Amino acid sequence: MHCRYNQEVLRATTDMRERVQNVSQDPPLVRKVKRQGDYWAPWGEWGECSRTCGSGITTRSRQCYSSRTDGGTSCVGPTRNFRSCNIQVKDNPEGGS
Numbered sequence: 001m002h003c004r005y006n007q008e009v010l011r012a013t014t015d016m017r018e019r020v021q022n023v024s025q026d027p028p029l030v031r032k033v034k035r036q037g038d039y040w041a042p043w044g045e046w047g048e049c050s051r052t053c054g055s056g057i058t059t060r061s062r063q064c065y066s067s068r069t070d071g072g073t074s075c076v077g078p079t080r081n082f083r084s085c086n087i088q089v090k091d092n093p094e095g096g097s
Contacts, residue, residue, distance in 0.1 A: 038066040038074040049085035058085040 041063045050056040059082050064075035 038064055038068070040064055040075055040077065043081060046083070046085075051086055054086060055084055056086045057082055 043062045044060045046058045046060045049058050059080050061080045064073045064079065066073040066075065068074065
């Protein structure tokens with residue numbers, strides 16, 4: 001096993017304990033993400049049903065407005081919403097059921 005510390009390669013040996021005790025332990029870097037005031041736009045209108053007869057699906061969406069510069073967003077929740085549509089049964093024009 002090899003560990004790199006201060007540009008020096010240390011080999012893991014039985015005397016490694018002594019070397020490790022002399023290394024100062026810095027706390028790990030923790031990146032705190034500050035909420036940037038991101039917010040959801042209102043939901044859009046429901047789209048057309050995927051089927052004209054029988055059960056289908058329709059969707060609507062919304063956009064997250066973010067001021068983050070890293071390409072991410074802090075909005076919580078889905079961007080799309082789904083629901084069933086046209087769940088009624090269309091009459092058979094030939095009189096059958």
